[in-house]
Amino acid sequence: MPNDAIEARNISKIFGQGEAAVRALDNVSVSISQGEFFTLLGPSGCGKTTLLRMIAGFESPTSGQILLDGADVTELPPNKRPVNTVFQSYALFPHLTVAQNVAFGLQMLGKPRAEVAETTDRMLALVKLDQMAGRKTSQLSGGQQQRVALARALAPAPRVLLLDEPLSALDLKLRKEMQIELKRLQHETGITFIFVTHDQEEALTMSDRIAVMSAGKIQQIGAPRDIYTRPVNRFVAGFIGETNFLAAEAANGRVTLKGGGPTDATVESGRSGAVTVAIRPEQVRIGAPGEGSLPATLRDLVYFGTDTHCYLTLADGSEVVVRLQSPASGDVGLEPGAEVGLSFAPGAAQVLGD
Amino acid sequence: MANRAFSVSRLPGFTVTALAVFAILYLPILTLVAYSFNASQSVAVWGGLTLDWYGKAWANDHVKDATLRSLTIAVSASLISTTVATLAALGTTRRKPFKGQTFIYVMINQPLMVPEIVTAVALLIFFASIKIATGYQGLGYLILAHSAFCVPFAYLPIRARLEGMDFSLETAAADLYASPWQTFRHVTLPLLGPGIIAGSMLAFVISLDDVVITEFVKSGGQDTLPTYMLGQMRRQLTPEINAVSSMLLALTVALLTAFFLLTRKKTN
Amino acid sequence: MANLEDRQDARSARNGWLLSTPALVLLALAAVGPLFIMLVYSFLVPGKYGNVEWGFSTDGWTGILFSRDIFDDTVKLADAHLTIFWRSIKLSLLTTIFTFAVGFPTAWFIATRPPRARPFWLFLITIPFWTNLLIRTYAINEVIRIEGLMNTILLKLGLITEPLRIIYTDFAVFIGMTYVYLPLMVLPMFAAIDRFDMRLLEAGYDLYATRWQILRRIILPVVKPGIIAGSILVFVPSLGAYVTPRVLGGGKQMMISNFIELQFGQGRNWPLGAALSMLLLVVVTIALLIYVRYANRETSHG
Numbered sequence: 001m002p003n004d005a006i007e008a009r010n011i012s013k014i015f016g017q018g019e020a021a022v023r024a025l026d027n028v029s030v031s032i033s034q035g036e037f038f039t040l041l042g043p044s045g046c047g048k049t050t051l052l053r054m055i056a057g058f059e060s061p062t063s064g065q066i067l068l069d070g071a072d073v074t075e076l077p078p079n080k081r082p083v084n085t086v087f088q089s090y091a092l093f094p095h096l097t098v099a100q101n102v103a104f105g106l107q108m109l110g111k112p113r114a115e116v117a118e119t120t121d122r123m124l125a126l127v128k129l130d131q132m133a134g135r136k137t138s139q140l141s142g143g144q145q146q147r148v149a150l151a152r153a154l155a156p157a158p159r160v161l162l163l164d165e166p167l168s169a170l171d172l173k174l175r176k177e178m179q180i181e182l183k184r185l186q187h188e189t190g191i192t193f194i195f196v197t198h199d200q201e202e203a204l205t206m207s208d209r210i211a212v213m214s215a216g217k218i219q220q221i222g223a224p225r226d227i228y229t230r231p232v233n234r235f236v237a238g239f240i241g242e243t244n245f246l247a248a249e250a251a252n253g254r255v256t257l258k259g260g261g262p263t264d265a266t267v268e269s270g271r272s273g274a275v276t277v278a279i280r281p282e283q284v285r286i287g288a289p290g291e292g293s294l295p296a297t298l299r300d301l302v303y304f305g306t307d308t309h310c311y312l313t314l315a316d317g318s319e320v321v322v323r324l325q326s327p328a329s330g331d332v333g334l335e336p337g338a339e340v341g342l343s344f345a346p347g348a349a350q351v352l353g354d
Numbered sequence: 355m356a357n358r359a360f361s362v363s364r365l366p367g368f369t370v371t372a373l374a375v376f377a378i379l380y381l382p383i384l385t386l387v388a389y390s391f392n393a394s395q396s397v398a399v400w401g402g403l404t405l406d407w408y409g410k411a412w413a414n415d416h417v418k419d420a421t422l423r424s425l426t427i428a429v430s431a432s433l434i435s436t437t438v439a440t441l442a443a444l445g446t447t448r449r450k451p452f453k454g455q456t457f458i459y460v461m462i463n464q465p466l467m468v469p470e471i472v473t474a475v476a477l478l479i480f481f482a483s484i485k486i487a488t489g490y491q492g493l494g495y496l497i498l499a500h501s502a503f504c505v506p507f508a509y510l511p512i513r514a515r516l517e518g519m520d521f522s523l524e525t526a527a528a529d530l531y532a533s534p535w536q537t538f539r540h541v542t543l544p545l546l547g548p549g550i551i552a553g554s555m556l557a558f559v560i561s562l563d564d565v566v567i568t569e570f571v572k573s574g575g576q577d578t579l580p581t582y583m584l585g586q587m588r589r590q591l592t593p594e595i596n597a598v599s600s601m602l603l604a605l606t607v608a609l610l611t612a613f614f615l616l617t618r619k620k621t622n
Numbered sequence: 623m624a625n626l627e628d629r630q631d632a633r634s635a636r637n638g639w640l641l642s643t644p645a646l647v648l649l650a651l652a653a654v655g656p657l658f659i660m661l662v663y664s665f666l667v668p669g670k671y672g673n674v675e676w677g678f679s680t681d682g683w684t685g686i687l688f689s690r691d692i693f694d695d696t697v698k699l700a701d702a703h704l705t706i707f708w709r710s711i712k713l714s715l716l717t718t719i720f721t722f723a724v725g726f727p728t729a730w731f732i733a734t735r736p737p738r739a740r741p742f743w744l745f746l747i748t749i750p751f752w753t754n755l756l757i758r759t760y761a762i763n764e765v766i767r768i769e770g771l772m773n774t775i776l777l778k779l780g781l782i783t784e785p786l787r788i789i790y791t792d793f794a795v796f797i798g799m800t801y802v803y804l805p806l807m808v809l810p811m812f813a814a815i816d817r818f819d820m821r822l823l824e825a826g827y828d829l830y831a832t833r834w835q836i837l838r839r840i841i842l843p844v845v846k847p848g849i850i851a852g853s854i855l856v857f858v859p860s861l862g863a864y865v866t867p868r869v870l871g872g873g874k875q876m877m878i879s880n881f882i883e884l885q886f887g888q889g890r891n892w893p894l895g896a897a898l899s900m901l902l903l904v905v906v907t908i909a910l911l912i913y914v915r916y917a918n919r920e921t922s923h924g
Contacts, residue, residue, distance in 0.1 A: 056529055057528075057529075058525055058528075058529075060626040060627050060630060061626075062625065062627060063625070074626070075626055077528065078525070078528040078529050079527075079528045079529070079530075079531045079532055079533055079534075079536075079537075080531075083529075084529055084530065085525075085526070085529045087522050087525070087526060089520070089522050091520065091522035091523050091525065091526035092526075093523060093526070093527075093541060094523075094545070095544045095545060104527070104530050104532070104540075105529075105530030105531050108527075108530055108531040108532040108533075108536055108540075109531045152526075152530065153529075153530075156530065156531065363730075363734040363820055363823060364734075365727070365730065365833060365836075365837060366833060367727065368727035368730050368731055369727075369731055371724055371727035371728065371731075372727050372728040372730070372731030372732070373731075374724075375724050375725070375727075375728045375804070376728070376743075376746060378801070379746075379747075379750050379801075379804065379805075380746075380750075381765070382758070382761035382762050382764060382765045382801070383750070383753070383757075383758065383761050385761065385764055385765060385771050386757070386760065386761040386764050389764065396769060434648070435648075437644070438644040438645040438648055439645060441641045441642070441644055441645065442641060442642040442644070442645035442646075444641050445637065445638040445639065445640065445641025445642040446638060446641075446642060449634045449635075449637075449638055450631055450634055450635075452631075452634065452635030452638050452639075453635065454639065455638065458638075458639075458642045458645075458646065461645075461646055461649050461650070461654060462642075462645060462649065464649060464653055464654055465649070465653050467906070467907070467910055468653075468657070468903060468906070469858070469859070469861070469862030469879075469902055469903065469906055470862060470864065471862050471864050471878075471879040471882055471883070471899065471902070472657070472660075472862070472899045472900075472902055472903045472906075473653060473656070473657075475660060475882060475886065475895060475896065475899045476656035476657050476659065476660040476899065477652065477656050478886060479656065479659055479660050479663050479892065479896065480655070480656035480659050480660075482673060483659075498648075498651065498652045499652050501648055501652065502648050502649050502651070502652035502653040503652075503653065505645055505648065505649060509645070559752060562754075563753075563754040563755065563756075565755065565756050565864075565865050566864045566865065566879075570883075570886070580754065580756050583756060583757075583760070584756060584865070584868075584869070587760060587763070587869055595760065596764075599754075599757045599760060599761075602754060602757060603753060603754070603757055606752065606753050606754060607749060607753070610748070610749065610752050614745065614748075
């Protein structure tokens with residue numbers, strides 16, 4: 001498979017021994033294509049950083065293999081792998097200047113002086129830091145340090161760039177800017193990016209594909225749109241965006257809500273009995289009582305500016321959140337206590353795997 | 355202090371005691387220095403300012419000899435102990451705890467735990483038989499003994515520096531194609547520099563100040579500055595000793611000030 | 623084949639040992655190893671002109687407490703030795719107690735300075751800590767000797783008519799040791815007080831405690847680990863003190879170290895000297911072990 005820049009095969013990692021042993025990665029397999037912007041997304045402790053460090057060569061798997069361009073690099077030390085990392089803490093060398101930091105990798109590779117200088121200049125220009133070349137890294141702002149770390153990792157033109165939550169230390173505005181910047185850099189360099197984050201919005205806006213991880217396992221791999229609209233299980237649905245989980249009954253390939261009517265969600269013909277249906281808050285419409293497939297009582301309304309969140313209670317006491325786009329007047333025309341009927345946008349209701 | 359009315363941390367008599375302690379701590383040292391400039395032989399009489407005693411000390415061949423020997427030993431011991439301590443610090447920090455690590459700690463810190471007189475006697479016994487066996491009487495014994503008891507003093511600041519160092523920097527270097535040796539040469543060593551300098555300075559001061567072990571290990575005519583001074587104190591006291599003491603004191607204080615500035619920079 | 627992780631761990635451990643080897647060799651050769659030789663020597667027969675003769679004897683050890691009469695060969699308790707041991711222990715304890723009495727207020731004073739002034743006061747304590755012990759002892763000698771500063775001033779003021787004879791007494795040794803070991807008491811106590819949460823005092827006063835009760839019921843129990851550390855750090859070197867009793871005790875008011883030295887000089891009894899050194903080592907090790915156990919218990923609680 002020549003298209004795969006990186007492939008992880010059946011990777012497991014166990015920290016500690018005996019009863020204290022922790023399984024950080026549990027038989028993880030993933031293939032990442034050349035030129036892809038691939039994101040490992042999950043809560044802290046899910047194993048995403050461990051997997052990243054394994055690709056970089058800082059950790060070795062307890063079992064399994066790492067392949068780079070089809071070749072097994074599992075036992076290759078980090079300094080022999082054409083893979084570079086942007087560290088969460090940036091890890092800029094405090095005793096070197098900005099330019100010396102960027103040149104470091106090229107010098108270690110024994111590149112000729114002229115080439116080192118030329119590439120360093122080009123990289124500094126790429127991250128718009130050409131004015132700062134002679135500064136000490138401690139004199140830079142957080143955003144500038146971030147750019148130096150990027151330039152330093154990109155300078156040796158690695159096959160794969162690994163980014164370990166690189167934006168987590170920046171404030172919101174800067175983070176938004178850097179997200180765009182990162183996409184631009186990836187586009188310009190054509191290098192495969194593997195990005196680790198726990199921020200689902202960051203993952204959705206930047207990635208070509210996302211692997212959602214939890215408890216050492218990959219829960220789902222797919223394009224952002226697929227992950228959001230077709231989560232395979234409760235974890236993925238709950239971790240990415242807000243979701244309502246509704247109890248339902250499956251029979252003959254059709255799904256009927258508990259305490260309500262049928263939905264257009266489909267289920268494998270063999271499956272029957274109790275299932276969970278996931279529906280995004282913005283895919284629910286509120287109508288008059290008796291309309292739609294689910295009766296509910298409006299409990300509370302909270303105005304959020306662009307939209308208004310409606311909190312409703314079902315007959316069995318469970319809660320549903322609905323997100324309505326606020327109209328020009330700001331008033332959605334509903335009062336708490338109102339009896340309503342809920343209907344779902346076509347194709348929005350999803351039956352979860354488990 | 356904003357609140358004069360009631361300070362919770364104030365305890366009666368503590369401030370007075372503390373200030374008295376500081377005064378008493380410095381008074382004798384200042385007296386000693388002051389009398390090195392006293393033109394009169396006697397402490398009882400202030401005969402005006404003079405630098406004569408420094409001149410006398412400078413012209414004294416015994417002092418010159420002992421100073422040179424002290425410096426030779428201190429420089430050698432500092433170099434040797436710092437080298438082995440740097441290696442040991444690299445070997446015992448920032449790696450997965452391994453079997454025998456505690457043993458290494460205990461060995462390295464042993465000179466801090468054993469009373470000097472005990473080490474001195476043990477070395478006297480050990481070196482006496484070597485002296486008989488080999489006939490060698492040189493400075494080597496003193497250098498070896500000093501190097502050994504300086505190890506923990508060199509080791510501690512280097513280890514502290516290593517532990518305070520950001521591990522991810524070396525990870526980053528490895529990521530950027532630096533071999534382990536290149537990582538050490540270009541990242542670890544430059545960052546470790548202040549720790550190594552601080553350690554070697556501490557070792558130097560400790561070696562320079564040693565009395566007990568030197569007194570027992572030295573062969574005839576191998577006086578260092580402190581053992582020479584100790585010998586003189588038995589005899590007649592002249593302000594010449596004050597002059598020598600003051601010079602040694604000045605050197606120590608200068609080195610220690612530099613040491614504190616070096617180690618403090620790290621925390622900034 | 624062991625897996626990659628295990629091989630990496632093994633390599634890391636091997637490198638750890640390899641890097642530590644030069645230091646270990648140096649210390650084995652010139653610090654730890656000779657202690658074992660000394661232990662052997664304590665069981666040998668003293669040579670006529672110093673050193674030892676090869677032959678097993680426990681006289682070195684029994685000589686610690688008993689002496690053999692050279693004329694009738696009877697064995698009796700060696701009073702002179704006991705006097706020296708008692709002086710060593712008495713002076714070390716007194717030094718420990720007195721350095722605590724004045725060191726505690728000093729440590730408290732430093733710890734309660736405004737944060738910006740604290741390093742300055744700490745530096746003032748640290749300077750004597752690192753300066754040459756011999757010079758500091760000599761400085762005390764300058765103050766307390768017969769024609770020293772103190773007597774000169776007191777005579778001039780007319781407070782005394784005869785100079786005070788302090789030098790070459792136990793009291794002189796006590797003054798000297800208190801002076802030179804005081805920083806060893808202050809520094810660990812400062813470290814403990816520095817971590818002390820001053821809000822505890824507010825809570826104490828809030829609950830009607832007097833200043834004395836605050837000190838006794840809150841401060842002292844909380845900073846106890848620092849007090850223990852300081853006490854051990856003063857007691858251990860006091861017990862093994864050599865320079866101070868030699869300079870201020872004038873060769874007569876011997877402490878155990880000077881007594882040990884004597885065995886390698888005029889005493890010409892190396893086995894006794896070796897046995898005495900071993901004894902001192904054992905006592906000091908026990909003191910340090912008590913401290914380590916105590917410190918460990920404290921930290922596991924906190």
